[in-house]
Amino acid sequence: MHAAGPQQALTGTLAGDQPVHSVACALDPCSTPKAHLWVAFSSSEVLFAACELGVFDLLAEAPGPLSSAAVAAGLGTSPEGTELLLDTCVSLKLLRVDTGGGRALYGSTELSRRYLARNSPTSQHHILLYLAKTTYLCWGHLAQAVRDGKNQYVRAFGVPSEEVFAAIYRTRTPVRALSIFCRFDAGWGGPSTSSGTGCSGALARECASLYPGCYVTVFDLPEVVRTARRHFPVLEEARVSFREGGGLLVIESLLDADGRGPLTTQLFSLNMLVQTEGRERTPAQYRALLAAAGFTDVQCRRTGGPYDAVLARK
Amino acid sequence: MHAAGPQQALTGTLAGDQPVHSVACALDPCSTPKAHLWVAFSSSEVLFAACELGVFDLLAEAPGPLSSAAVAAGLGTSPEGTELLLDTCVSLKLLRVDTGGGRALYGSTELSRRYLARNSPTSQHHILLYLAKTTYLCWGHLAQAVRDGKNQYVRAFGVPSEEVFAAIYRTRTPVRALSIFCRFDAGWGGPSTSSGTGCSGALARECASLYPGCYVTVFDLPEVVRTARRHFPVLEEARVSFREGGGLLVIESLLDADGRGPLTTQLFSLNMLVQTEGRERTPAQYRALLAAAGFTDVQCRRTGGPYDAVLARK
Numbered sequence: 001m002h003a004a005g006p007q008q009a010l011t012g013t014l015a016g017d018q019p020v021h022s023v024a025c026a027l028d029p030c031s032t033p034k035a036h037l038w039v040a041f042s043s044s045e046v047l048f049a050a051c052e053l054g055v056f057d058l059l060a061e062a063p064g065p066l067s068s069a070a071v072a073a074g075l076g077t078s079p080e081g082t083e084l085l086l087d088t089c090v091s092l093k094l095l096r097v098d099t100g101g102g103r104a105l106y107g108s109t110e111l112s113r114r115y116l117a118r119n120s121p122t123s124q125h126h127i128l129l130y131l132a133k134t135t136y137l138c139w140g141h142l143a144q145a146v147r148d149g150k151n152q153y154v155r156a157f158g159v160p161s162e163e164v165f166a167a168i169y170r171t172r173t174p175v176r177a178l179s180i181f182c183r184f185d186a187g188w189g190g191p192s193t194s195s196g197t198g199c200s201g202a203l204a205r206e207c208a209s210l211y212p213g214c215y216v217t218v219f220d221l222p223e224v225v226r227t228a229r230r231h232f233p234v235l236e237e238a239r240v241s242f243r244e245g246g247g248l249l250v251i252e253s254l255l256d257a258d259g260r261g262p263l264t265t266q267l268f269s270l271n272m273l274v275q276t277e278g279r280e281r282t283p284a285q286y287r288a289l290l291a292a293a294g295f296t297d298v299q300c301r302r303t304g305g306p307y308d309a310v311l312a313r314k
Numbered sequence: 315m316h317a318a319g320p321q322q323a324l325t326g327t328l329a330g331d332q333p334v335h336s337v338a339c340a341l342d343p344c345s346t347p348k349a350h351l352w353v354a355f356s357s358s359e360v361l362f363a364a365c366e367l368g369v370f371d372l373l374a375e376a377p378g379p380l381s382s383a384a385v386a387a388g389l390g391t392s393p394e395g396t397e398l399l400l401d402t403c404v405s406l407k408l409l410r411v412d413t414g415g416g417r418a419l420y421g422s423t424e425l426s427r428r429y430l431a432r433n434s435p436t437s438q439h440h441i442l443l444y445l446a447k448t449t450y451l452c453w454g455h456l457a458q459a460v461r462d463g464k465n466q467y468v469r470a471f472g473v474p475s476e477e478v479f480a481a482i483y484r485t486r487t488p489v490r491a492l493s494i495f496c497r498f499d500a501g502w503g504g505p506s507t508s509s510g511t512g513c514s515g516a517l518a519r520e521c522a523s524l525y526p527g528c529y530v531t532v533f534d535l536p537e538v539v540r541t542a543r544r545h546f547p548v549l550e551e552a553r554v555s556f557r558e559g560g561g562l563l564v565i566e567s568l569l570d571a572d573g574r575g576p577l578t579t580q581l582f583s584l585n586m587l588v589q590t591e592g593r594e595r596t597p598a599q600y601r602a603l604l605a606a607a608g609f610t611d612v613q614c615r616r617t618g619g620p621y622d623a624v625l626a627r628k
Contacts, residue, residue, distance in 0.1 A: 037357055037358055037360075037361045037406065037408075038358060038361060038442060038445055039358070039578065039581055040354035040355060040357050040358045041354060041355035041358040041359070041450055041453060042453055042581045042584065042585065043351055043354050043577075043581065044351055044352060044353070044354040044355040045355070045453045045454070045456045046351075046456070046581075046584065047351045047352060048456070048457070049456040049457040049460055052457040053457050053460060053461070076461070077460050077461045077463075078460060078461065078462060078463025078464075079463070080463050080587075080593075081459060081460035081461070081462070081463045081587055082460060084460075084580065084583050084584055084587060084593070085456075085460050085584070087573070087574055087580055088577065088580040088581065088584060090574065091574070091575050091576070091577040091580055092351065092577065094351075097574070099572070099574075128352060131352055132454075136355055136454055137454065139355060139356055139359045140359070140446075140450055140451065140454075142359045142360070142362070142363040142399075143362070143363035143366040143367050145395060146363055146367060146391050146392060146395035146396060146398075146399050147367070147390070147391045147392065147395070148392060148395070149391075149392025149393070149394050149395045150392075258413070259401070260401050260404060260405070260411070260413075261405050262405070263357075263402065263405040263406065264353065266398065266401055266402040266405055267353055267356045267357065267360075267402065269398050270356065270360065270398055270399070270402060271356065273394075273395055273398060279394075279398070
């Protein structure tokens with residue numbers, strides 16, 4: 001307990017650190033290095049809301065920086081809310097502001113032009129909306145997911161967990177799949193090119209659409225393949241085998257050897273708990289899984305980014 | 315576009331950085347310094363879920379560190395989900411783990427004992443549950459709040475915004491109010507002590523309960539005072555005046571002079587947009603408000619924490 005009475009605090013000056021400083025700190029004992037945790041979700045929502053409202057699109061397409069009033073008029077949003085959102089985006093370095101000449105003019109950053117504007121070839125717009133509209137809501141049920149040990153689709157969306165694959169693979173053009181596909185573009189052009197893809201078949205369809213002569217196999221768990229066939233009836237299931245010299249490239253987030261990090265990978269595991277099923281694995285766990293499937297040459301490589309690479313060959 | 319074809323990627327080794335490293339990075343173009351934004355909400359939920367499930371209480375009250383199986387048994391939660399949650403709490407430094415002797419045993423940290431365990435006098439348990447159950451859900455409607463320029467209580471909870479004061483002041487023992495109150499303890503004991511409090515009257519009630527002889531005035535906006543009277547009918551409204559030498563201590567988060575930061579203060583403004591009304595202010599804006607109310611001596615002081623102090627005297 002402090003010895004300072006209320007009168008002393010109320011009539012004291014702010015010259016010293018006590019008692020006013022201590023009062024303000026007492027209001028928020030979580031003002032520790034971890035204080036950001038309890039407001040972290042709001043930073044995510046600033047990004048999501050700006051995406052959803054089209055802030056990054058408007059600014060990327062404008063001939064020059066715009067005032068917040070012009071942004072509000074362009075998006076049909078409230079002037080006060082828009083100004084708050086834009087200024088917070090600037091603090092998060094998602095936008096820039098030029099306050100020269102007495103006016104605040106907002107513009108894109110390289111990051112927002114490349115990854116947040118909808119029309120950029122590397123746009124993350126749709127995955128961010130998915131995170132905002134699906135993942136964020138599922139995570140609101142994390143405590144229940146830990147109680148139950150299973151995903152919370154029923155609570156979040158009324159979709160039974162048995163139909164979770166149909167639910168999560170409902171998008172037909174996943175950004176991530178297209179992003180991988182584009183990296184391999186040079187090798188896909190020939191009429192007899194053959195390759196395996198999985199998931200809902202969106203990548204297969206995109207490939208078939210771009211290269212009509214190419215033959216594509218959807219390779220995934222039986223229930224995923226069934227979902228893919230319902231979505232894309234023209235595709236036919238085929239048995240997949242690995243020829244000598246062929247391999248399997250697994251793009252996943254690798255846990256540390258002791259399974260206790262990195263944090264992002266642990267969050268991905270919890271994401272599977274609330275949204276789907278499964279969990280991230282250590283390199284040793286991948287080696288064991290792949291060895292059981294007949295792979296003898298397994299190499300794990302950390303990328304420094306959120307996703308790592310495992311290359312396995314028979 | 316990379317020149318590497320799929321066969322080259324699939325059969326290549328992982329000895330060099332290309333092409334596997336570039337593929338993995340391509341999967342996640344947002345793996346920039348701002349990448350954390352799109353998963354930030356999940357870190358908040360780890361803290362909230364662990365609070366809600368009683369993880370910090372169980373570990374604070376246990377005679378020693380516990381295995382994840384013991385925590386799961388104690389809380390009635392799933393073994394897999396509990397282990398994931400505990401390990402992620404360790405990465406967030408909310409818990410500690412001892413892996414000596416081949417077993418992982420989880421224990422409290424000073425932070426979790428002081429601020430997260432329910433029975434600590436400085437516990438933030440209830441405010442964290444409020445953030446989890448109310449604030450998090452409101453923020454899911456940020457885009458609409460920016461469109462409308464007003465709070466989203468109706469969308470989030472079916473409560474009209476006109477009744478927002480009744481809705482947000484429904485708690486009778488706000489942690490924050492008690493926290494201020496305790497700091498002034500030494501001055502409140504005498505039978506003739508008099509002081510002003512506001513909000514729902516929870517602080518006033520707590521004060522009256524601890525010090526039956528003390529006279530307390532609830533001082534706030536008329537509508538808040540009306541709400542307080544409904545909640546605590548024994549309290550009587552009284553006119554509040556500032557005597558010579560008296561003062562007003564405002565505990566708020568101060569915006570920078572140009573209104574463009576700090577980020578936490580901007581997020582508090584957006585929080586008011588989605589949850590209530592109003593916004594944070596710069597020191598100059600507080601001075602103007604207080605001058606209009608007859609205060610001549612206004613001192614603003616930054617604390618370095620999320621809340622700052624403004625002391626005003628007539």
